[in-house]
Amino acid sequence: MSNGTADSTLLDNKPAVPMWMFGLAALLMLVQLYLIFCWVSTEATMGIIQRVFYFHVPAAMVAFVASFVGGIAAILYLVKRDSKYDDLSLAANETVVLFEIINIVMGSIWGHCFWGIWWTWDAKLTSAFVLLFIYAAYIVIRRAAPVEARASVCAVVCILGMADVPLVYMSNRIFRTQHPSPVIAGGKNSGLSPDMGMTLGFGVLAMLMLWLCILLLRKRVARLERAAEDLTRRSHELDDFQRA
Amino acid sequence: MRRLLHIALIPMTLATAALAQTPASDPKVLDSVHDVLLEVEHLPWLFCAFGIAFLLIFGYLYQISQKEKTLRRRIAEMQEMMEERWKKKG
Numbered sequence: 582m583s584n585g586t587a588d589s590t591l592l593d594n595k596p597a598v599p600m601w602m603f604g605l606a607a608l609l610m611l612v613q614l615y616l617i618f619c620w621v622s623t624e625a626t627m628g629i630i631q632r633v634f635y636f637h638v639p640a641a642m643v644a645f646v647a648s649f650v651g652g653i654a655a656i657l658y659l660v661k662r663d664s665k666y667d668d669l670s671l672a673a674n675e676t677v678v679l680f681e682i683i684n685i686v687m688g689s690i691w692g693h694c695f696w697g698i699w700w701t702w703d704a705k706l707t708s709a710f711v712l713l714f715i716y717a718a719y720i721v722i723r724r725a726a727p728v729e730a731r732a733s734v735c736a737v738v739c740i741l742g743m744a745d746v747p748l749v750y751m752s753n754r755i756f757r758t759q760h761p762s763p764v765i766a767g768g769k770n771s772g773l774s775p776d777m778g779m780t781l782g783f784g785v786l787a788m789l790m791l792w793l794c795i796l797l798l799r800k801r802v803a804r805l806e807r808a809a810e811d812l813t814r815r816s817h818e819l820d821d822f823q824r825a
Numbered sequence: 826m827r828r829l830l831h832i833a834l835i836p837m838t839l840a841t842a843a844l845a846q847t848p849a850s851d852p853k854v855l856d857s858v859h860d861v862l863l864e865v866e867h868l869p870w871l872f873c874a875f876g877i878a879f880l881l882i883f884g885y886l887y888q889i890s891q892k893e894k895t896l897r898r899r900i901a902e903m904q905e906m907m908e909e910r911w912k913k914k915g
Contacts, residue, residue: 614875628866628867629865629866629867629868629871630867630870630871632871633871633874633875636874636875636878640878679881679882679885682881683877683878683881683882686874686877686878686881687874687877687878690870690873690874690877691874693870694867694870791882795882795885795886795889798886798889798890798893799889801893802889802892802893802896805893805896805897805900806896808896808900809896809899809900809903812900812903812904812907813903815907816903816906816907819907819910819911
């Protein structure tokens with residue numbers, strides 16, 4: 582039995598995210614806002630509300646990337662049983678919830694302005710909602726499951742979530758949906774004007790950078806949570822040992 | 826800023842049309858007013874959407890940082906307590 586001081590390196594003051602990374606993410610985000618509000622041309626049919634597209638789509642893309650990172654980390658955990666993969670999976674999966682909420686809220690506001698309704702149960706919106714629901718369930722299960730089985734149960738749930746991502750992506754390609762047709766890789770009549778394409782591309786880059794910062798921060802917190810749990814367990818073991 | 830200028834441009838466009846004695850129903854004037862209206866009609870919703878997005882991001886970052894602080898404090902306290910107990914135990 583160790584004496585509980587082995588995790589003292591956890592309390593170092595080294596930042597989880599280097600300052601340059603935070604600075605770069607903030608700078609990219611500011612440039613992105615400038616591009617959205619002051620630079621890109623207004624779409625002729627939808628008007629100014631179409632500008633949510635440059636945040637709505639990158640948020641969805643980042644949620645997809647986070648879902649894959651979380652899913653792959655979960656698979657690695659199941660194979661190697663190394664808790665660092667479970668921490669990474671938890672961090673990535675929480676960010677899926679964050680970016681999916683942003684994606685759905687922005688899309689819903691756009692729908693209210695352009696369609697006149699906040700929500701419709703078409704394939705794209707429903708599959709996105711299911712994705713959010715799976716990852717929200719992941720967080721609930723994580724808190725409710727017994728500690729010894731928690732990582733394995735959660736790994737299975739997030740692998741299921743990862744499997745829903747292709748469905749969300751393909752839904753408006755496979756089914757007829759009220760959601761607008763894809764503008765990227767969407768066939769002959771799809772596409773964006775160069776300024777819109779550039780703003781969208783830059784938006785994806787800025788959002789990915791922001792996501793990476795959040796992911797590293799959350800991963801550090803996950804590590805601290807694990808260390809706190811370990812110490813509590815050791816403390817209980819010590820109690821039992823002293824009683825014996 | 827450009828959008829705010831556009832809002833100010835609506836009455837100016839109409840006034841200019843009146844001064845030039847152009848009928849208010851002139852298609853060019855109507856098109857121009859329509860373009861400006863298209864730009865500003867959903868402006869509050871646009872700000873609302875971005876406001877919510879940033880609120881969520883900063884809210885989440887704040888929650889993480891608070892959690893980290895709490896955990897660091899808790900770990901430091903527990904480590905101290907454990908060390909003391911081990912010393913007593915010899």
